[in-house]
Amino acid sequence: MSSSLQSLRGFADILPGASALWRDVEQRLRRTVSAYGYQEIRLPVLERTELFARSIGEITDIVEKEMYTFEDRNGESLTLRPEGTAGCVRAALQHGLLHGAQPRLWYMGPMFRYERPQKGRFRQFHQIGAEVFGLDGPDVDAEMILMTGRMLRAIGLTDVRLEINSLGTPEARRAYRERLQAHLRKHEDVLDDDARRRLESNPLRVLDSKNPAMREVIASAPSLLDALDEESEAHFGRLRELLDAAGQPYTVNERLVRGLDYYSRTVFEWVSDRLGAQGTVLAGGRYDGLVAQLGGRATPAIGFAAGIERLVALVVDAEADAAEGAAPAVDAYMVIMGEAPRGEAMRLAERLRDRLPALRLQLNSGGGSFKSQFKRADRSGARYALIVAEEELAEGRVGLKDLRGEGDQVRLDEDALVGQLAAVATRRDDINGGG
Structure with missing residues (x-):
């Protein structure tokens, strides 16, 4: 580039x-x-x-x-x-x-x-x-x-x-400034260019120098607390x-x-x-x-x-x-089996977002095989994959796979699905402070 x-x-x-x-x-x-x-x-x-x-x-x-x-x-x-x-x-x-x-x-x-x-x-x-x-x-x-x-x-x-x-106060600091300038002038040969420039304009900033060559001069300077x-x-x-x-x-x-x-x-x-x-x-x-x-x-x-x-x-x-608590980009990734159920999958996703405002749900876009969609779901960092297929939709159910656990895929109706997703969405929202 x-x-x-x-x-x-x-x-x-x-x-x-x-x-x-x-x-x-x-x-x-x-x-x-x-x-x-x-x-x-x-x-x-x-x-x-x-x-x-x-x-x-x-x-x-x-x-x-x-x-x-x-x-x-x-x-x-x-x-x-x-x-x-x-x-x-x-x-x-x-x-x-x-x-x-x-x-x-x-x-x-x-x-x-x-x-x-x-x-x-x-x-x-x-x-x-x-x-x-x-x-x-x-x-x-x-x-x-x-x-x-x-x-x-x-x-x-x-x-x-x-x-x-x-x-x-500014008045006390002005009196101290004169004492500090007098001290620094006695050691002007040790001061670096930055300190010499500040000597007249802002000598207190010399005390903030991290130059090791000036450490002794700064340590022996008069104390501001005494002034x-x-x-x-x-x-x-x-x-x-x-x-x-x-x-x-x-x-x-x-x-x-x-x-x-x-x-x-x-x-x-x-x-x-x-x-x-x-x-x-x-x-x-x-x-x-x-x-x-x-x-x-x-x-x-x-x-x-x-x-x-x-x-x-x-x-x-x-x-x-x-x-360690920083959340992944999404909580759930929706895998869509074939193009026929895509419209219903999008409607389902909107209903889930209505019912769980804290849920971060991403739909697979751009097609792809079942295997390739699951790879995308895993790379997204999502906890769950939601599997939408014609057979499950006909029964009013959606597949749910825990991508970070050992359990088998389950088939849930919409209410049960909301209950399962609520825990991860609420925990993620608490970690990030809500909203």
């Missing part, structure tokens, strides 16, 4: 074999976040570029190097969303969701960043995220952290660990008390800074050692100044996001229950 007809680098097709697992993971995540009182919001993938420049920060890798930005026919600069928080804040302000309310919102969908593709990282990637507005106490921070831990357990991930930190203002220190202390009381293990990582300018106070990450350099599985934190920054009233807020690709990769790698 010509290279021009292949998918773009970093834009992956999710094939039918993987889609069942994706759907399973997504449904488990949806159920968990909904159980905490969050409501779904669906956001556009395209926004004005100004939204991300004002929220994420103009001097960030995302805005400077990674956004897919273009001018439309009216000359307006538009950007494919690189993350979900800014759009969610914009929607909350535009539609008055913050007026006298403390909404809890979640969303899921594709995001876009022009960066080097690697394991768990794509240029089009998918995220589930959530935001809470109007609550400034550490109790909602603790609840969100506990909820995200439950989300990861719901998809079978138990070998992840929690890291937390506090960035304090916290009194209120942020009390907030972080109470957060730790709540996590301790809930029995949630964690590590305080003083080098955890997150990559976006809008964060303040609490930041957290769930991390894994099984994704190589991309160890973050789910991350979030407070952004108490962002709503005002985008034109609203000062409103405290906290949120998180998780990459679906990384979660699915971890589920596959760990051979978790979610991967």
Whole structure:
């Protein structure tokens, strides 16, 4: 195939074999976040570029190097969303969701960043995220952290660990920034090109470097926790008390800074050692100044996001229950003996779908011998083959063969057939979250 007809680098097709697992993971995540009182919001993938420049920060890798930005026919600069928080804040302000309310919102969908593709990282990637507005106490921070831990357990991930930190207020961070810059300048000969570039524009991001040559310089940098203002220190202390009381293990990582300018106070990450350099599985934190920054009233807020690709990769790698429980494409495959009964077979299939809305039933198409149709039925992954023939139809019966068991073929009337198929359809629907 010509290279021009292949998918773009970093834009992956999710094939039918993987889609069942994706759907399973997504449904488990949806159920968990909904159980905490969050409501779904669906956001556009395209926004004005100004939204991300004002929220994420103009001097960030995302805005400077990674956004897919273009001018439309009216000359307006538009950007494919690189993350979900800014759009969610914009929607909350535009539609008055913050007026006298403390909404809890979640969303899921594709995001876009022009960066080097690697394991768990794509240029089009998918995220589930959530935001809470109007609550400034550490109790909602603790609840969100506990909820995200439950989300990861719901998809079978138990070998992840929690890291937390506090960035304090913007004022405290500015004072710390000067101390950090002074420290880094003393060791400028050890800094790599990326760190030298960030030294003036965004020095806190240097702490996030994975370059082993800079490990000693970063380890000896002044602690951000020592620079916290009194209120942020009390907030972080109470957060730790709540996590301790809930029995949630964690590590305080003083080098955890997150990559976006809008964060303040609490930041957290769930991390894994099984994704190589991309160890973050789910991350979030407070952004108490962002709503005002985008034109609203000062409103405290906290949120998180998780990459679906990384979660699915971890589920596959760990051979978790979610991967084992992913359903085949169909529950039953209808084999049709000859062309004469095809019309009645199609009517029967429609009646079965009416009576069992969760049933996934595929009719054989394109003819074929009895043997070849059974091969197709087996390859479909179906649990049962339904055999429709003139003789059985004349008696009001249909043949049923368990393709995954040892039993003999049986002949059932329609009511008995529905009863037999109901169990597999209900189990499959429960695994995939319904619908």
